Amino acid sequence: GYRVDLPALREVLDGRLLLVDAVQGFGVADLDWSVADAVVVGGQKWLRAGWGTGFLSLSDRALERLGEDLTGWTGVEAPTRYDARLHDALPxxxxxAMTNPDLVAAARLAMALRLVEAFTVSAVDSAVSETVGRLRETVARRGGQMLVAVEPERSAGILPFTMPGFAGGxxxxxxxxxxxxxxxxPDHVRLSPHVSTPDEIVEIVDEALVSLR
Structure with a gap:
């Protein structure tokens, strides 16, 4: 759940490509993804689009570095023109693309992105951060320990913690x-509240942790 400083990484890479696995942050962390050369996102997490959804965004120089060898039959010009000739790769x-997309999954992803866009990432970020902050305080008050010491401003909405003396199960x-x-x-649990998580979740978590004693 660590919120990395992408612009700072961009500065120290000195011309190398910045490749970002954004599955744990896209849709919840208000970051400048444009500084990355490749952003890979799975839609099943914060976007809530379900399994089988996701996308890859590439900068022009990343696309140039990848060349034209990594392609499938639908990644070329006129893929359904079966003329027994090599077709040029798409620009x-x-x-x-390896093959045709799952249109149902694509529709789910499109609707999920529209929902986030309508609500705005900054609003999602703010709501999730507030809930995580309250949960963090509750866990600490009941003797829990954060798995990773992350400053609130660097937390991206994931709260992993242990309860000493108790297994994760x-x-x-x-x-x-x-x-x-x-x-x-085995030794911890991980909470990931979303913008739709009700406020009373904090009290419910508190009751659950108290019941362990």
């Missing part, structure tokens, strides 16, 4: 009994 990043079960779904690991 855009569309040349990286025990903490997860206590949360599940109160209707909270979280990611469970």
């Amino acid at each position: 855009s990043a569309a040349r990286l 025990q903490v997860g079960a206590a949360l599940a009994r109160r209707g909270i779904i979280c990611s469970i690991r």
